[in-house]
Amino acid sequence: MSRTEYRLITVNTAPERAKCLIGRVVEDVKNRYTIIHVANVERIEDVKETVDRERPNVLFTASMWTPEQAKEIVDIAKGVIPDLKTFSIPQGLQVDKGPDAVVEYIKENLPDLLDS
Incomplete structure (x- = not known):
């Protein structure tokens, strides 16, 4: 099974x-999953170009973005690839609970995201 x-x-x-x-x-x-981290984007203005170039099927926004910024990032990315799977880590999770909490949060939510 591939x-x-x-x-x-x-x-x-x-x-x-x-x-x-x-x-x-x-x-x-x-x-369970084969995930290749093809790129990181540091600035919202670079999202469209990077998504267009890399053609991902998954995009994560990190916890430093506000909900409004995360929505803007997702909207830009979905403007390029409408069926892109997206996941936004809650604002402040890294600062409040540390990197282990971020890793656990992603792992807990990954099956729902990728298997949908």
Whole structure:
């Protein structure tokens, strides 16, 4: 049985942190999903171009964005790829509870997102 390969873009102003956290998630779920982190976007203005270039099927917004900014990012990305699966980490999760909480939150919500 071949598995879907998910191409993931993160939108995070701290690219090294995004890479590290996503790396942990990818490792933890590799028996169930194949996720390739193809790019990180640091600025909202760069979302359209990056989504157009990388053609992801999943996009995550990080916890430093306000709900309004996360919605703007998702709207821009879906303007390029309408059926893109998107996931926004709640604002402040990283600051309030740390990176482990972010990894756990993503893993808890990943099946609903990817299997939908």
